Amino acid sequence: MPKRFHIRLRDITPRGLYPRSVLMVVLPMILLLSAVTYIFYDSHWRHTSRKLSQTISSEIQFMVELRRQYPDQFDALRDEASRSMQLDATVLENSRIPTEQKRLFFSALDDIFSRELDVSLDQPFWFDISGYGEKVEIQVQDGPDVIRFMAERDRTFSTTGHIFIVWVIGASGILIALALGFLRNQVRSILKLTEAAKAYGRGRDADNYRPSGATEIRDAARAVMDMRTRLTTFAEQRTTMLAGISHDLRTPLTRLKLQLAMMEETDDIRAAREDLRQMGAMLDEYLAFASGVEGEAPTEMRFDTLVADTVAALGGQATIRKADAVSIIAREGLIRRAVTNLISNAQGFGDRVEIDIIEGPHMAELVIDDDGPGIPPDEREEAFRPFHRLDASRNQNVPGTGLGLSIARDTARQHGGDIRLEDSPLGGLRVRLRLPI
Incomplete structure (x- = not known):
């Protein structure tokens, strides 16, 4: 047909x-x-x-x-x-x-x-x-x-016919100019609101923004500002609560570590110390996931340098194939944690990891390929769910909390970007992190 x-x-x-x-x-x-x-x-x-x-x-x-x-x-x-x-x-x-x-x-x-x-x-x-x-x-x-x-x-x-035409064209031109001027003022207010909403979504402040324009636009602007205030307050309260829980849990963990350090070195004691170390790492990861936006201010940074430093710190078999010099404005701590999670996940599930850093017209891209088991297309969205671990495509014996991809995507979206999972030319999984330049 x-x-x-x-x-x-x-x-x-x-x-x-x-x-x-x-x-x-x-x-x-x-x-x-x-x-x-x-x-x-x-x-x-x-x-x-x-x-x-x-x-x-x-x-x-x-x-x-x-x-x-x-x-x-x-x-x-x-x-x-x-x-x-x-x-x-x-x-x-x-x-x-x-x-x-x-x-x-x-x-x-x-x-x-x-x-x-x-x-x-x-x-x-x-x-x-x-x-x-x-x-x-x-x-x-x-x-x-x-x-x-x-x-x-x-x-x-x-x-005298042309006089009529000239008058009609002149009057129409004046009316169009007045209408365009009015429309431009109204659209400018909407564009300012859009930019302020984008800045709020990326965790930045828009201190110079003031609601303007028609009544409906002002009402929408106030609603966005009120929503941001409520979300910020909620995030701060959640972070404060989890910080207190983390502190309360670290105290008995520290006492247990001291008691184990004073005991005789045996296989059971070494296993208990490793369990305590993993519990401390899990607490750090839970707190990082729950806090979402840190108090760190966005700064201009070299994304390619950050990725190279992360690869060097993690060691292993990861190699950088291509590295364009690209700068972004972001919270360095959050971006470093997200990049670390993505690269360490690839290293944990594959024997070969290759990385590209690409500068696009509007976005900086970090492409991570591995030769691991990969993730089926119908399960890739599930991989971003907090505490979710895939049974078939990813080995359950790999340690972790199931928060690595969740934290990375949350960080990317806070900065106006996103993460996509694709098939890798190496046979495993390709992770594509995109951040605005």
């Missing part, structure tokens, strides 16, 4: 709010202006010009007939016509009319006048509308002679 293509309106219209608003204002105005201009041109200006051209053509025909019937009295008749009809006539003896027709840029006048002259006259004729200022020149071939007529331009066709 052949594939059918459907053209949707949103595919051919601008996607931005301001361009769409401009289109909504300008397009109806242009259509209205075009309709008014066409109606005026067709029903008034063209009709008026045709009637005037018919009158002049009839007067010229009348003068040509007078010369034929009364050649000896034509001079007197010509003077009378000049006074009564404002039509000057001159006989050019033994002459020929020009062969090249002069035409206006706006050819409708030429077409109207030429058609009326052609209807009225049997003789060849020539005319020039483009020159002589307020006069129009018409030449008629009358036997071996040429009769040259000079008519008033205002009596030949309508000369």
Whole structure:
């Protein structure tokens, strides 16, 4: 069955709010202006010009007939016509009319006048509308002679139609400018709110932002600011509570470590010390996941340098294939922890780990490939769930809490980025971390 293509309106219209608003204002105005201009041109200006051209053509025909019937009295008749009809006539003896027709840029006048002259006259004729200022020149071939007529331009066709068009275009231009200025102010308020919301979402402050614009925009801005305040308060309370729990748990853990240090070294004691060490690491990871946004301020940093330092600190078999020099603005501690989690996960499940640091037009990308068992596509979203561990694709014997990917994605989204899981060319899993430049 052949594939059918459907053209949707949103595919051919601008996607931005301001361009769409401009289109909504300008397009109806242009259509209205075009309709008014066409109606005026067709029903008034063209009709008026045709009637005037018919009158002049009839007067010229009348003068040509007078010369034929009364050649000896034509001079007197010509003077009378000049006074009564404002039509000057001159006989050019033994002459020929020009062969090249002069035409206006706006050819409708030429077409109207030429058609009326052609209807009225049997003789060849020539005319020039483009020159002589307020006069129009018409030449008629009358036997071996040429009769040259000079008519008033205002009596030949309508000369005031363009004034109406200019007024319509000018008024429309003023209305469009006023509408665009109003729209720009309203859209600017929405764009400021968008930037402030993005900054809040990335954990930054927008101290210079003040609600502005229409009442609805101000209400939306206040709602965003109130929501940020509530979320910040909730995060601070959660962090404070978990910090207290962590402190309370570390105290008995520290006592246990001291007691084990004073005991005789045996396999059981060494195993108990390792359990205590893992419990301390788990507490740190739980606190890091629950705290989310730290008090650390965002700073400009070299992302490629941070990744290289992390790889060197972790050691192992990870290698950097490509490293573009790219800078980002982020909380260094959170980004370092996220990168550490991603690389250590790849090292834990694969024997070969290769890393790329790519600078895109808007995003910095960290691509981590491993040759491990990978994760099936239908389970990749589940891998980001806190405390979730995959049975089939990832080995349960690898130590951890199931928070590595959760912390990494949470950190990426706090900074306006994200993490995606894909198939790796090495046969395992590809992790793609994207952060805004």
